[in-house]
Amino acid sequence: MLRSLPKLSPLLSSPRTTNINIPRFLSNSLRCVSSPKTITRTQTSTGRIAMTTRAPIRPRSSSTVSSITAEDHVRQPKLLKSTDDDYDGVIVEVDQPMDATTFVPILRSSISHWKQLGKKGVWIKLPIHLVSLVEPLVKEGFWYHHAEPKYLMLVYWIPETPNTIPVNASHRVGIAAFVMNEKREVLVVQENSGHFRGTGVWKFPTGVVDQGEDICVAAVREVKEETGVDSEFVEVLAFRQSHKSFFEKSDLFFVCMMRPLSSDIHMQRLEIEAARWMPFEEYSAQPFVQKHDLLKYISNICSAKIDGRYTGYSAVSTSSSFSDKKYYLYLNAGALKSSL
Structure with missing residues (x-):
């Protein structure tokens, strides 16, 4: 029989525990458990005795904490690097090589993030x-x-x-250079490619304005490239707009008057079949020029300019409040000066 236990104090609301000796066979069995436990005997309010085990509380090692922190960090979604534009959109320049399996989850997380920020367009x-x-x-x-x-x-x-994302650039810009010397001779070329190849038509040097290039600068460059003649820009005499001229794009074509600074011709043989100085009247009398309204108008404008009956638009260097860059404003300087 068990010895009589002392009576419990009526002031205690929690059970009292006392340690007891563990039989050897039970002790040996407990050694199989990975962490040590303490076995206690408890007297309950009904007088019964219950045996419980307790595992000691051990502090978590620093290595475990570091491991969990690293895992939590990995679980944070990666986002694509972006910069804001001026219209509530973002611009992303992808530069790190990655496969689709890696890229798509990052892309989706980024779009979700931008959506929460109220962004609209993504470039x-x-x-x-x-x-x-x-x-x-x-x-x-x-x-x-x-x-x-x-x-x-x-x-x-x-x-x-x-969707309010602006469409791609809708126009291409080209120039034609009307270069006339003191003898009333105009610089003309025959092309060995394009629509005028093999037609025998003499035309002004023409070309496309490069990205970031001003119209007045492009005219000087094209004259030099096609004929080897140095020139300077004087005025924009007229311009024409057409549509669906180059892969469905519209086209702006500026007729520029140029002043020659040299006369020797060294033509570009890759694109030009022939080049020469031709009397303006001979150029204007070509059947091809007289047949087409556009070329006839241009010829009449050039003739009026030669006789002092027409004024075009000169280039005035200016700037904008939106940028420190310099721009050219093309205007009728003479008419503006007389009106002030």
Whole structure:
């Protein structure tokens, strides 16, 4: 029989525990447990004795804490680096090589993040060496905006509102150079490619304005490239707008009057079949010029300019409140001066 236990104090509301000796066979069994436990005997309010085990509380090691912190950090979603534009959109320039499996989850997390920030348009500039990401971007809802030799620009519209992303550049800009010397001779060329190849038509030097190039600068460059003649810009005499002229794009074509600074011709044989100084009247009398209204108008304008009956638009260097860059404003300087 068990010895009589002392009576419990009526002031205690919790059970009292006392340690007891563990039989050897039970002690040996407990050693199999990975962590040591303490066995106690408890007298309950009904007088019964219960045996319980307690495992000691050990502080968590620093290595475990570091491991959990690292895991939590990994679980944080990665986002694409972006910069804000002026219209509540973001611009992303992808530069790190990655496959679609890695890229798509990051892209989705980024779009979700931008949506929470209230962003609208997403511009992704994809370099040519990451062309493998084009397909996953398109499958995620992006579409082509424009392409350059070294990158493709794709766009995405986030909100459930009408898309206001501006379309790609709609116009190409070209020039024609009316270069006349003191003998009333005009500089003309025959092309060995394009619409005028093999027609025998003499025309003004023409060309396309490069990106970041001013019209007045492009006219000087084209004259030099095609004929070797140095010149300076005088005025824009007229300009024409046409549509669906180059891969569905519209076209702006500026007729520029130039003053020659040299006379020797050294033509560019890659594009030019022949070049010469021709009396203006002979140029204007060509059947091709007289047949087409556009060329006839241009010829009449040049003739009026020669006789002092027409004034074009000179280039005035100016600036904008939006930028420190210099721009050219083309205006009728003589008429403006007389009106002031």
